[in-house]
Amino acid sequence: MRTFGHPATRKLALAGAVAAAGLLLAACGTDDSASSGAHHGETTTSASPSRSATTAGSAAPGAFNDADVTFAQLMIPHHQQALEMAGLADGRAEDTELKKLAVGIEKAQGPEIEKMKAWLKSWGRPESAGHNGHGMAGMMSEQDMKALAAAKGKAFDRKFTELMIAHHEGAVEMAEAERKNGRDETAKKLAHDVVRTQSAEVAQLRKILDRL
Structure with missing residues (x-):
């Protein structure tokens, strides 16, 4: 039990870490995409003369x-x-x-x-x-x-x-x-x-x- 349990535990832990890292990367990619889209929307809006004037009060x-x-x-x-x-x-x-x-x-x-x-x-x-x-x-x-x-x-x-x-x-x-x-x-x-x-x-x- 001591001979086979340790490597198996390490493999499970490694697999879990890889999966967690994958989820983290996926989440970051989603955030970057959403952020990029938001910034693009703001730029487009501020370039509009009517919205620009409204913002300026x-x-x-x-x-x-x-x-x-x-x-x-x-x-x-x-x-x-x-x-x-x-x-x-x-x-x-x-x-x-x-x-x-x-x-x-x-x-x-x-x-x-x-x-x-x-x-x-x-x-x-x-x-x-x-x-x-x-x-x-x-x-x-x-x-x-x-x-x-x-x-x-x-x-x-x-x-x-x-x-x-x-x-x-x-x-x-x-x-x-x-x-x-x-x-x-x-x-x-x-x-x-x-x-x-x-x-x-x-x-x-x-x-x-x-x-x-």
Whole structure:
């Protein structure tokens, strides 16, 4: 019993160890495969523009297209000029209603600029694509801005009103194009707000102009 039992015990132990090693290797292979698949899925997801934007917590998490990008890139400098024009009203404007409207423009368009900058960042696009404002709907020339800055009182009120009507109409035109051609729902929502708000302000500005 002592002569045959020891080798048999060793063989059984060896067989058990081999089997255990085989199971361990199989388990590791399964884990590696699952892990590889998971990593691949994450890479694919993060490469998606819509999911990438969502992860970044941006205001525009949806799928986007070139029209959305162009809208933001053009509307940012357009809004910035509106803020510059509105800022000139302080100390120059005489009409009370016009002063309030200028403050309202600053309060509305400042945050909108920040939203659009956040979109472009989440989309991986630059804030500017080389647009300098020339040829953009409703943009004032350098001469227009200098003339506005040089005016005061009723002369300023009339010039500001005329220029801002044209400026707003240009913004509405660009926003309408975004509503028609854009893909990102948040960008299209802002475009809708621009059309609604600035169309109402154009109507208000026309009434102001009529009584100046």
